[in-house]
Amino acid sequence: MSLQQSLSRRVCVAPMMDWTDRHDRYFLRQISNCSLLYSEMVTTGAVIHGDRDKLLGYSEAEHPIAVQLGGGDPDELAQASEICSGYRYDEINLNVGCPSDRVQRGKIGACLMAEPGLVAECVARMQAATDLPVTVKCRTGIDDLDQYQHLQSFVETVAGKGCKTFIIHARKAWLNGLSPKQNREIPPLHYERVYQIKQDFPELEIIINGGITTHEQVAEHLRYTDGVMIGREAYQNPYFLAEVDSRYYNEHDPSVSRIAVVEKMLPYVSAHLQQGGRLHQVTRHMLGLFHAQPGGRLWRRHLSENAPKPEADITVLAAALEIMKHYA
Numbered sequence: 001m002s003l004q005q006s007l008s009r010r011v012c013v014a015p016m017m018d019w020t021d022r023h024d025r026y027f028l029r030q031i032s033n034c035s036l037l038y039s040e041m042v043t044t045g046a047v048i049h050g051d052r053d054k055l056l057g058y059s060e061a062e063h064p065i066a067v068q069l070g071g072g073d074p075d076e077l078a079q080a081s082e083i084c085s086g087y088r089y090d091e092i093n094l095n096v097g098c099p100s101d102r103v104q105r106g107k108i109g110a111c112l113m114a115e116p117g118l119v120a121e122c123v124a125r126m127q128a129a130t131d132l133p134v135t136v137k138c139r140t141g142i143d144d145l146d147q148y149q150h151l152q153s154f155v156e157t158v159a160g161k162g163c164k165t166f167i168i169h170a171r172k173a174w175l176n177g178l179s180p181k182q183n184r185e186i187p188p189l190h191y192e193r194v195y196q197i198k199q200d201f202p203e204l205e206i207i208i209n210g211g212i213t214t215h216e217q218v219a220e221h222l223r224y225t226d227g228v229m230i231g232r233e234a235y236q237n238p239y240f241l242a243e244v245d246s247r248y249y250n251e252h253d254p255s256v257s258r259i260a261v262v263e264k265m266l267p268y269v270s271a272h273l274q275q276g277g278r279l280h281q282v283t284r285h286m287l288g289l290f291h292a293q294p295g296g297r298l299w300r301r302h303l304s305e306n307a308p309k310p311e312a313d314i315t316v317l318a319a320a321l322e323i324m325k326h327y328a
Contacts, residue, residue: 014231044071066091099173295327
């Protein structure tokens with residue numbers, strides 16, 4: 001069985017800049033064993049010319065894990081894909097959805113939806129450079145190219161070069177006038193367009209993304225698509241993932257408790273500090289663990305106020321854990 005066939009994308013955690021770094025992914029992996037985790041977007045230029053170990057390194061515990069590349073030059077994407085292969089990721093994803101000004105200036109991200117032929121060429125070159133599955137994450141459209149036929153044509157063109165998996169954020173992107181944050185909230189969601197893509201291309205794997213915050217929504221989307229990608233909910237309320245393995249992967253192990261998640265993080269955090277890292281680099285991702293739970297505000301306040309201090313050590317996290325044990 002090929003990796004393309006065996007890698008499950010039934011529930012994924014979205015690539016999110018400044019959020020889904022290696023520390024966050026390790027933390028989320030303590031909550032769910034099965035969810036497919038995505039890296040932050042890393043540009044081809046950074047991969048080719050930058051500190052690769054810093055950009056692409058991760059813990060083996062993070063598998064299954066995909067790396068997301070940002071680029072629009074087929075040669076550079078092929079070179080970056082070959083480099084990423086050496087880091088043994090489970091998938092390489094091409095970003096065709098980010099609407100930020102910085103990304104647009106590099107002619108990458110969502111603006112590529114206006115050039116499906118170029119995206120198809122990029123995918124073909126990436127596939128030739130790696131044995132890993134190459135997938136595409138896109139929007140339903142951009143600016144005035146937002147009718148269903150535009151999305152349909154884009155998918156058809158890119159799939160024609162061998163892309164089997166499309167992750168579709170069910171909103172279009174405005175390339176001018178809206179910030180990336182506004183582009184995640186203001187354009188209306190059109191889930192039905194993603195459902196229609198799956199109907200029109202039943203042979204493709206279609207993953208839906210955008211505004212998904214409950215397991216009821218996940219279950220509904222899985223009636224019409226092959227998988228669901230969770231974004232902000234998985235970061236702001238990470239314990240959302242605690243039910244994923246049992247609900248969607250038939251893993252019947254009982255969900256790990258929030259207290260147990262923190263206890264499992266202590267050795268990781270200690271090792272990070274011993275290597276010269278800062279406590280806040282890890283704990284900033286853990287603030288939402290006790291979201292809507294008794295004592296949750298105390299947990300968040302203790303870490304927010306104390307972890308960023310230069311002298312902060314493991315005792316800060318241990319003290320926060322003791323606070324929460326009183327509410328367990």
